[in-house]
Every structure is written in C-alpha cells, then in structure tokens.
Amino acid sequence: MADSGQALAHRLRQLRLQQWPGRRVKQPQLAQALNVSVPLISSWENEGNPKVPPVSRLEAYALIFCSRRSLRDDDLVPVAEDELTAEESQLRDKLLQELLDLRSAALDQRPSSAVVNPWQFDDGKQVVIVCARLPGEWLARMPYVDPDDPHHIELYTYADLDALFELHGHIRAFNPASEVRRHTPDELEPDDLTSHLVLLGGVDWNDLTTNVFQDLGLPVEQVNDWDGEHGPYFSSSDRRFHPKLSGGRLREDVALFYRGENPYNAECTLTICNGMYGRGTLGVARALTDVKFRDRNTAWLQERFGGHEAYALLSKVRVVNGKVITPDWTLDELRLVEWPG
Incomplete structure (x- = not known):
C-alpha cells in the first residue's frame, strides 16, 4: 500500500x-x-x-x-x-x-485488481460447484435421466441447472488456470471439499448446504415450510422474508449470497447462492456475472464488506413475465439482511 x-x-x-x-x-x-x-x-x-x-x-x-x-x-x-x-x-x-x-x-x-469479482480466485486452485440432484419423483417425469438410456443426459438430473450453466462458464473464463468441476453432494470426494467450494441451491435438496448452514452460524435461516399456510421463507431476528407469488406464478424470490472461508480448508473460499426457488438462485448468481451489473455489485460488496473475511446478503430477486431480473444490490429496497452489521 x-x-x-x-x-x-x-x-x-x-x-x-x-x-x-x-x-x-x-x-x-x-x-x-x-x-x-x-x-x-x-x-x-x-x-x-x-x-x-x-x-x-x-x-x-x-x-x-x-x-x-x-x-x-x-x-x-x-x-x-x-x-x-x-x-x-x-x-x-x-x-x-x-x-x-x-x-x-x-x-x-x-x-486495479484490488476490487475483484468474487468469482475470480487468482490462485489456480480447483473450484468445485455443488448442485443438488433432483429427487426421485421428479426424475421419474424426466426424459433421458436413466444412465442405461443411450440418450442419457447427466445434467438433466441436476437441480438449479440455470445457475450452474451461468456460473460454470463464467468461473472458467475468469480462472483459466483453475480446474472447474461440478458435482452433486453424493459425488464429492475429500479433495473436492477442500477446494474453492460453490454451493448452489437450498437446504431442501443440497445436503452439503444444510451441513454448512449449521456450521457457519449465520443470522439467517431457511425454513422450507412448503405445506404451511404462508409457504417457505428465510428468517432473521424474528423477521420472515417470503417469496411473492400471484396466481401461482413467482413474482419475487428471496435469495442468499454468502462468501467466507472454506470450513474444510482455510486457504480456500466458500460461496453460497441460495434462493427459495431456482429463480432466486439464478438471480443471485447472475448478480456477479451479468455484464451490466457485476462491476457495480462487486464495488458495492467491497464498499459494504471490505475488510471482512466473511459476509452475507439476503436480497430480493424480481421475476417479470417469467424472466429473472438480475438484482442491483445498490438499490436499498432490494437488500433485506446484511451481515456483519
């Protein structure tokens, strides 16, 4: 300096x-x-x-x-x-x-590299993106998911496929020296867990996200009350943040972005993109990949959380005519919970 x-x-x-x-x-x-x-x-x-x-x-x-x-x-x-x-x-x-x-x-x-997109690691270490696998009753309705089918497509078995597709190419482009792999939780080996970890999706299907949530002690909890009167929500300090639906269509999701130290390897990072629905997961992932917003959102993260080794942001993700709108984190009305502080 x-x-x-x-x-x-x-x-x-x-x-x-x-x-x-x-x-x-x-x-x-x-x-x-x-x-x-x-x-x-x-x-x-x-x-x-x-x-x-x-x-x-x-x-x-x-x-x-x-x-x-x-x-x-x-x-x-x-x-x-x-x-x-x-x-x-x-x-x-x-x-x-x-x-x-x-x-x-x-x-x-x-x-100029001082403010760096969180998806740029610069150390050449392996990056592992972890997605849940769709549950069996969902897979039963999907084509080409049987490994014995000559037309088998493995990616059809992944949840949050939109977010995975968005992130995988972006991380590879920004980290040409790193191997970027994608796995479901059941496929992970010890070497995967000690890499730069990126967790996509919530605690309902992604077991690793469930375990990490418990270890991190975040001030935000995801409650999957899908059959309850008001549906699933994130909670923080006795406040509940629900997605908004109208006529059965999702109008606004709630999603968490977390960045901190990998609990299994202090020299690597852990990043979580987790919406109540897949639209929220995609939106919070795109917040730092969308060319229109990534620099602005990265600068806001640096301004707000610079100096913190771990931080989290719970934000709204708007859905218009079925399309996910990349959240602009500089807008106060989109930010729900910020941690620390």
Whole structure:
C-alpha cells in the first residue's frame, strides 16, 4: 500500500490513542463500539499493510471521536447524532471529510485488481460447484435421466441447472488456470471439499448446504415450510422474508449470497447462492456475472464488506413475465439482511 494508505492507517491509530489527552482507547473497546473484530481494527491501523475501511465505518469513527462523551467509564458508546452539540457536530463533519479524503487517496493508489469479482480466485486452485440432484419423483417425469438410456443426459438430473450453466462458464473464463468441476453432494470426494467450494441451491435438496448452514452460524435461516399456510421463507431476528407469488406464478424470490472461508480448508473460499426457488438462485448468481451489473455489485460488496473475511446478503430477486431480473444490490429496497452489521 502506498503512502496514502499508510496515512489513513496512521490517522485511525492516532484517533484511538491521542484524540483525548490522558485517555487512550483500547482496540477491544473500539471493536465493540463498531461491532467488528479486534483483528479488523488492527488491519485498518497496520501501516505496513493497511486495509481500507468501508465508508460506513469511517462515519462511525467520526461520530465516536467527535465527542469525549463517547467515553462512558470503560465503555465506548457514540453519542446520538441528534444529541451532539454544535461544536461536536462541526468536529464530526471535519473528521469525516478528512477520513474520506484519506480513504479516496488510498483507493486511488490501489492496483486495479484490488476490487475483484468474487468469482475470480487468482490462485489456480480447483473450484468445485455443488448442485443438488433432483429427487426421485421428479426424475421419474424426466426424459433421458436413466444412465442405461443411450440418450442419457447427466445434467438433466441436476437441480438449479440455470445457475450452474451461468456460473460454470463464467468461473472458467475468469480462472483459466483453475480446474472447474461440478458435482452433486453424493459425488464429492475429500479433495473436492477442500477446494474453492460453490454451493448452489437450498437446504431442501443440497445436503452439503444444510451441513454448512449449521456450521457457519449465520443470522439467517431457511425454513422450507412448503405445506404451511404462508409457504417457505428465510428468517432473521424474528423477521420472515417470503417469496411473492400471484396466481401461482413467482413474482419475487428471496435469495442468499454468502462468501467466507472454506470450513474444510482455510486457504480456500466458500460461496453460497441460495434462493427459495431456482429463480432466486439464478438471480443471485447472475448478480456477479451479468455484464451490466457485476462491476457495480462487486464495488458495492467491497464498499459494504471490505475488510471482512466473511459476509452475507439476503436480497430480493424480481421475476417479470417469467424472466429473472438480475438484482442491483445498490438499490436499498432490494437488500433485506446484511451481515456483519
């Protein structure tokens, strides 16, 4: 990172240690106030290799350090904006502008590859896309699914085939040095599980998604209440997010995008694209492959989750005249749950 990145890191550390004479803020105090981890605070202050915080975190810094009243015994609690004095409000604005200028300078000096599409891995390691296999009663209605049939087509047995087709070609194009494989959960070998993993589809048919959901402890749960009064939904903090249907036709799905460390290999990644219906899975996959939206959505992910090793977004996926509309994650009304924060 060039000098401007070091300047931002230095200023953040200076705020924590020197903003209030006689009182130093400890990293755990600041981490708790910002609802982030202590290592993340350290990465923002590391002048040797600083990470650039998202704008929302710098806004929180300015609000905290504009008033000594943020210090409450051993706790650090920002004063509500509408409770700031005129002098504190002026200092908050001044601090925020300073930090944003330093941030802009730091980002301007980053190499162009700093904001990278999550589907670009750049390490040459194997990528494994995992789809559920359609259940037996569905396969019984499908042509060419019998392996003994001379016309057998293996891909006809896959669920979320649209999303698989969309992602497989895109990932291969962006990672020419990587082998890109696709499997159903029952076909996986240990070497597959320790690759870059991409899970397509929900917890109803994809057993691996079920297991990973339990291990990750995400603040979002998928409830497959297909026979219930209101149907299936995602839930988070006692809120339910249902797909919308009209006359039996899907008008709007709800889908999860998750990115984090592979729980079976810390040097690889885990990515989940999971809608209540296949349309949602396709939509959230296309959010980062569609040429019209992928750069915009990637930039939003970097802005919102930059510095986080794991993050998740639950969003709406609109369906118009039976066609999936790629979600634009910069639109507030499409985003339902964001984690962390």
